[in-house]
Amino acid sequence: MAVYGVNRAVVAQRNSGGHVKVYAQFRTELHKDLDPSGVEAVRARLLARFDGWAAPVLDLLRHGTAFVDRPLYALPVSHTWAHVPGVTLLGDAAHLMPPLGAGANLALLEGAELAEAVVAAHGPGELDDAVRAFEERMWARAARWAEITAAGLERLVSPDPAAAVALFDEVQA
C-alpha cells in the first residue's frame, strides 16, 4: 500500500512473520528528523510531518513499535573506476542507487556473471580480460538502472503526487 503526498509518502509492505514494514518517506536535511534516542519522540515528529493525513494512514505510524533512520545515498549515475588487476566490485559497492527494486537483482546477477567469467578463464591474462569484460557489461547495465531509479525517486517523492501515482500506470503498461 502506498499513499503519496507533496514531497512525502507512506508505504506499507507486508513482510513474513505477520509483520508490516512501514516506510515514511520525505525529503529533509540529513539526520534532521529522526533522533533515535526515543521512539515516542520520533513518532511525534513523524505524526507532525504527516499532519492532516487520513486516520488509517496515520495509524500505521501510531502503532509502530520501532523506528529506523535510513537516509538514502546513491553513487553518481554512470559511476566507473580505473580497472585494477586482481580486484573488482559488484552490487551496491559498485553502483549504489535509490531502492526501487533493482539493487538486489543486479547484485545477484553480477555475482553469477562474475563467477561464470572466473570459472571460464584460463590463466591470469585471461582472468583479467574476463573481469574487465564483466566490469564493462556491469557498468553499462547499472548506469541504465541508476538513471531509471533516480528518475523514479524524483517522481515518487515529489511536489506532484499525481506524478508518483502515474508512474505505476506507466510501469504496468
Ligand SMILES: Cc1cc2nc3c(=O)[nH]c(=O)nc-3n(C[C@H](O)[C@H](O)[C@H](O)COP(=O)(O)OP(=O)(O)OC[C@H]3O[C@@H](n4cnc5c(N)ncnc54)[C@H](O)[C@@H]3O)c2cc1C
Ligand atoms: C529500503 C530498501 C528497499 C529495497 N528494496 C529492494 C527491492 O525491492 N529489490 C531490489 O532488487 N533491491 C532492493 N533494495 C536494494 C538492495 O537491498 C541492495 O541493492 C542489495 O542489498 C545490495 O547487495 P550487496 O550485497 O551489494 O550489498 P549489501 O546487501 O549492503 O551487503 C554488504 C554486506 O557487507 C557487509 N560489510 C560492510 N562492510 C564490511 C566489512 N568491512 N567487513 C565485512 N562485512 C562488511 C555489510 O554488513 C553487508 O552485510 C532495497 C534497499 C533498501 C535500502
